[in-house]
Amino acid sequence: MSPALSHVIAVVSRFARCAPSLAVGAKSAVDQDLRIQGDDAEEFIADLAGLNGDWVYDWPWHRYVNLNEPPASLGPRFWKLLRLPEPERAFPGYMERRLELQHIAAVIEKGEWFDP
Numbered sequence: 001m002s003p004a005l006s007h008v009i010a011v012v013s014r015f016a017r018c019a020p021s022l023a024v025g026a027k028s029a030v031d032q033d034l035r036i037q038g039d040d041a042e043e044f045i046a047d048l049a050g051l052n053g054d055w056v057y058d059w060p061w062h063r064y065v066n067l068n069e070p071p072a073s074l075g076p077r078f079w080k081l082l083r084l085p086e087p088e089r090a091f092p093g094y095m096e097r098r099l100e101l102q103h104i105a106a107v108i109e110k111g112e113w114f115d116p
Contacts, residue, residue, distance in 0.1 A: 001026070005105035011047050012101060015040045026102035030065050037066040052108055059113050064099035 005026055013024055015036045030036050036044050041061070049056040061067060103116045 002105055002109065004108045005102060007051070008048070008101050008105045008108070011051070012036065012044065014047075015044045024101070026105075027100050029098040029100050030104075032098055038068055041065045041067055048104070048108075059107070061099075064097050 009024055009026075012028075012030070012034060015034070024034065028034055030041070030044070045056060045061060097116075099116065107113055
């Protein structure tokens, strides 16, 4: 494991809301696997930027991580009931694109953003 990946895993472990049985690893995706979203995602980005420089803020986070605060556990159910006449406006779920920790580490090592 590279030093950059160890560093990213150490930072992300503070924010991960995954099940205890799921180990945080190189292939863990920030949004889909670790469920780091909203304010937690912004704090995670700020922690990475604090340790690696402000250029981290320039990454296209919005394509890979839901930066809006996730709803309460009953929120999706009520939203679906309210949106029955308009199913195309279904409740937003996880982002479709995955941003894995190994890619974040590779970007830090390279010193510039590149798409996964």
